[in-house]
Structure formats: structure tokens, C-alpha cells
Amino acid sequence: MNVSIIGSGYVGTTIAACLADIGHEVVNVEIDESIVETINAGEAPIHEAGLEERIAEHAGTRLRATTDYDAVVDTDVTLLCLPTPQKDDGSLDLAIMRAASESLGDALAAKDGDHLVVVKSTVLPGTTEEVVGPIVEEHSGKRVGEDLELAMNPEFLRMGTAVQDFLEPDKLVLGTTSDAAADTLRELYAPILENPDTHLVETDVREAELIKYANNAFLAAKVSLVNELGNVSKAYGADAYEVLEAVGLDDRISDRFLRSGLGWGGSCFPKDVNAIRAGAREQGYEPELLDAVVEVNDKQPRQLVALLADHVDLEGARIAVLGLSFKPGTDDIRKSRALEVIDSLRAHDADVVAYDPVAMDTVRETYPDLEIEYADSPAAALENADSAVVATDWPEFDDLSFDGMARRVVVDGRRIDVDEDVLEVYEGLTW
Numbered sequence: 001m002n003v004s005i006i007g008s009g010y011v012g013t014t015i016a017a018c019l020a021d022i023g024h025e026v027v028n029v030e031i032d033e034s035i036v037e038t039i040n041a042g043e044a045p046i047h048e049a050g051l052e053e054r055i056a057e058h059a060g061t062r063l064r065a066t067t068d069y070d071a072v073v074d075t076d077v078t079l080l081c082l083p084t085p086q087k088d089d090g091s092l093d094l095a096i097m098r099a100a101s102e103s104l105g106d107a108l109a110a111k112d113g114d115h116l117v118v119v120k121s122t123v124l125p126g127t128t129e130e131v132v133g134p135i136v137e138e139h140s141g142k143r144v145g146e147d148l149e150l151a152m153n154p155e156f157l158r159m160g161t162a163v164q165d166f167l168e169p170d171k172l173v174l175g176t177t178s179d180a181a182a183d184t185l186r187e188l189y190a191p192i193l194e195n196p197d198t199h200l201v202e203t204d205v206r207e208a209e210l211i212k213y214a215n216n217a218f219l220a221a222k223v224s225l226v227n228e229l230g231n232v233s234k235a236y237g238a239d240a241y242e243v244l245e246a247v248g249l250d251d252r253i254s255d256r257f258l259r260s261g262l263g264w265g266g267s268c269f270p271k272d273v274n275a276i277r278a279g280a281r282e283q284g285y286e287p288e289l290l291d292a293v294v295e296v297n298d299k300q301p302r303q304l305v306a307l308l309a310d311h312v313d314l315e316g317a318r319i320a321v322l323g324l325s326f327k328p329g330t331d332d333i334r335k336s337r338a339l340e341v342i343d344s345l346r347a348h349d350a351d352v353v354a355y356d357p358v359a360m361d362t363v364r365e366t367y368p369d370l371e372i373e374y375a376d377s378p379a380a381a382l383e384n385a386d387s388a389v390v391a392t393d394w395p396e397f398d399d400l401s402f403d404g405m406a407r408r409v410v411v412d413g414r415r416i417d418v419d420e421d422v423l424e425v426y427e428g429l430t431w
């Protein structure tokens with residue numbers, strides 16, 4: 001099948017490489033020329049396991065990138081993988097979706113024959129049919145249900161394991177308005193649907209849109225609940241990880257997403273929980289539990305710095321921050337808890353020296369004015385440090401040597417596997 005993908009960020013690039021891998025002809029339409037050049041040179045614009053080799057294999061044959069929307073004319077289906085950020089008030093910002101839908105419609109005006117437009121971006125109920133559809137119709141001259149089909153197919157991949165998550169998902173959710181759209185999507189995903197462990201959910205567009213938010217709200221709430229229980233465990237002097245390991249044996253709860261600590265960051269949970277909160281309010285419903293989910297999460301980085309301040313006078317202290325990405329396996333720093341910790345440490349006039357295996361360049365480029373030092377290795381970050389904070393649970397932090405530290409005070413925000421015996425103070429945030 002010929003597939004066009006609008007937006008080549010974390011999701012669009014991963015999906016493009018994976019769809020090429022399962023045999024489709026794929027073109028990425030992206031406004032950022034440097035991303036287009038990188039993909040066409042056979043390289044990955046982001047750090048993601050399994051991505052570089054797939055792009056290297058397919059670029060120039062089944063995979064190409066362009067800034068030219070006209071590329072959609074030669075394709076059967078277009079997947080929208082565009083950002084859906086939050087506005088200052090937390091509500092969903094659809095400006096990019098609207099602009100791209102206009103460009104897509106303008107390009108589709110030149111296409112004879114049917115076309116399927118699929119929203120993969122995370123959008124609130126109503127967006128696909130009431131915003132994207134009408135804009136594409138107006139600009140293309142095509143009509144939904146005649147020569148234009150619409151679908152909403154949310155994406156559940158995680159950063160760090162995005163390729164594997166896309167190719168072997170727990171579920172594929174197809175929200176469609178017609179049998180033709182459902183047939184096309186089943187054909188697109190045929191090799192993935194062969195996996196007996198992948199559930200196929202066929203539903204309406206509005207439900208598909210909401211399933212994505214419900215999924216993320218549930219997971220974010222689960223982590224906030226374990227953080228609340230972790231904070232309570234700490235207050236009682238109990239080990240939260242032991243408590244939750246036992247709790248997770250109940251198969252109604254499951255042992256996944258039970259890691260307490262610094263809380264959730266990333267490009268999805270923060271903006272998606274805020275969007276569904278704002279959306280619920282707009283519909284006249286007060287989402288009190290979701291408000292609390294955010295409140296608990298917001299507290300954790302400040303709590304970690306307060307804990308550190310119990311042991312070290314932060315003013316002028318040299319503090320090593322280990323990990324900058326919002327989770328291991330990615331260079332994505334969006335809403336990373338590490339950055340919150342650094343802001344708070346800087347506000348206390350501490351000197352910060354940071355290390356991350358892949359995300360340091362992203363931080364340098366995104367926050368050129370951030371007054372911190374970058375170290376080449378964990379050992380270099382720890383050298384002469386008065387304390388260390390573990391902000392991201394990269395596996396390479398499990399074998400740290402703390403020999404070079406001025407004082408061996410470690411506050412662990414992620415419960416990594418450190419050798420506590422060699423430390424003067426080892427404190428966990430939530431246990």
C-alpha cells in the first residue's frame with residue numbers, strides 16, 4: 001500500500017520506518033527540512049532502539065521524506081502524526097492539526113479517486129469528524145463518505161520501546177466511519193494483526209479518540225497512586241517497593257507501572273491528562289480525581305529537593321544529576337522530571353553537573369541558557385560532588401562507583417540498583 005505520513009517526529013518517523021519494514025511504500029511529509037534530509041540520508045532523527053537500522057535499510061527505496069505535501073496525491077492513505085500540544089490553560093491546542101489539514105486538503109484537490117485520512121495524533125472526541133474532516137473537505141473538494149474516508153487510529157507506543165510497541169502492540173484501535181475505511185486499515189496493519197496477542201478493537205471515531213485519553217489517564221493515575229502510597233510508606237518507614245510488589249501480584253492490579261519515585265513526565269501523560277481535564281470541564285464535568293493525579297505528580301520533584309536539603313546545604317553545593325531524559329531509552333526530554341529537579345536546585349543556588357547517555361545534546365540545544373555543567377560520564381559527574389540525584393533509571397546507573405564524591409550522599413528518585421553500603425547517606429524519594 002502507498003502511505004503518506006504527515007509529521008515526522010517521534011511517532012511519525014517510527015511509524016514510517018515500521019510500515020516500510022512490513023512492506024509498504026511510505027513517504028513522510030515534514031516541515032522541518034533537517035529531519036527530511038536526515039531520513040533521506042538513511043539516518044534516524046531521534047534516538048530509538050531499532051529505528052536507525054530500519055531507516056538505513058529502507059531509505060531511498062520504500063521510505064522517503066519530503067517537505068512537499070503534493071506527495072500525498074500518489075498515496076492511498078494519509079496518517080496524521082502531528083503535535084497536539086496544550087495551551088497555557090492546559091486545553092488542547094489544535095492549531096497545527098488545523099494548518100496541516102488545510103495543506104493536506106489543498107494537496108488532495110489534485111487527486112482523482114478515493115483517499116483515507118487517518119488521525120493518529122492524540123485528539124479529544126469530536127476533533128476528527130468536526131475539525132479535521134470539514135477542513136480537508138473544504139480544501140480538497142472531496143466529500144466524506146463519497147471520495148474521502150476518515151478514521152481515528154490512536155497510537156500507544158512508548159518512547160524507548162517505540163519500534164517494538166508499534167510492531168507488536170497489545171491492541172489496535174480502529175475508529176472508522178465506514179466499512180471501506182476499516183477494510184483499508186485492516187489491510188495496512190495485516191502483518192501486525194497476524195500476531196495472536198494483538199487485540200483488534202473496531203469502534204466509532206469518538207470512542208477511539210477517548211480510548212487513548214482513558215488509557216493515558218489510567219496509567220498516569222496508577223503512577224500517581226503508587227507515588228502517594230510511596231510517600232505514605234516513607235512516612236511510616238516502610239519499603240514501598242516491597243509493599244507494591246506484593247500488591248502487584250493481584251492480577252486485577254498487575255505488576256506493571258508500580259514504580260514510585262519522581263513521577264511521570266514525557267510528551268504524553270502531562271499534556272493528555274491536562275487535555276482531558278480541560279475537555280471534561282468544557283463538557284460540564286469536574287474531574288476531581290484527575291486534578292489530584294496531576295497535583296501528586298507535581299509535588300514529587302520539589303519533595304526530592306527538600307529531602308536532599310535535609311542532608312546537604314544546597315547553596316554553592318555541587319550536585320550531580322544523573323539522567324536528563326524523561327525515561328530511559330530515549331533522548332526525549334519533554335516534561336522530564338530531571339529538568340524540574342534542576343530548576344529547583346538552581347533556585348537554591350546549587351551548582352549542577354549533569355550526565356545522560358543520550359539526552360545532553362537535546363538539553364543543550366533546547367535550553368541554551370540553562371546554567372549547568374555537562375559531564376562525559378557518570379564518574380565525571382560524581383567527581384567531587386557533594387551529593388547525587390538519580391533522576392532517570394538508565395540501566396548503566398546500576399553499577400555506579402561513588403569513589404570520587406566529596407560526600408557520598410545520594411537521593412534516588414527512581415529506585416535504581418545502587419550499592420547502599422558504600423554510601424554515607426542513601427535516601428529513596430518514596431521509601
Ligand SMILES: NC(=O)c1ccc[n+]([C@@H]2O[C@H](COP(=O)([O-])OP(=O)(O)OC[C@H]3O[C@@H](n4cnc5c(N)ncnc54)[C@H](O)[C@@H]3O)[C@@H](O)[C@H]2O)c1
Pocket residue numbers: 006007008009010011012029030031032035081082083084096099100120121122123155156157158159267268
Ligand atoms: N511521542 C509519543 O510517545 C506518542 C505516542 C503516542 C501518541 N502520540 C501522539 O502523537 C502525536 C505526535 O507526537 P510526537 O511525539 O511524534 O510529536 P513530535 O513533536 O515529535 O513530532 C511532530 C512533527 O510534526 C512536524 N510538523 C509540525 N507541523 C507540521 C505541518 N504543518 N506539516 C508537517 N509536519 C509538521 C514537526 O516538525 C514534528 O517533526 C501527538 O498527538 C502525540 O500526543 C505520541
Ligand SMILES: O=c1ccn([C@@H]2O[C@H](COP(=O)(O)OP(=O)(O)O[C@H]3O[C@H](CO)[C@@H](O)[C@H](O)[C@H]3O)[C@@H](O)[C@H]2O)c(=O)[nH]1
Pocket residue numbers: 122155156157158159160216219223256257258259260261262263264265266267268269272326327
Ligand atoms: O511505574 C512507573 C512507570 C512509568 N513511570 C514514569 O511515567 C512516565 C511515562 O512512562 P511510559 O508510559 O513508559 O512512557 P511514554 O513514552 O510517555 O508512554 C506513554 O505515553 C505514550 C504517548 O501517549 C503512550 O502511547 C504510551 O502507551 C504511554 O505508556 C515516565 O516519566 C516514567 O518514568 C513511573 O514513574 N513509574
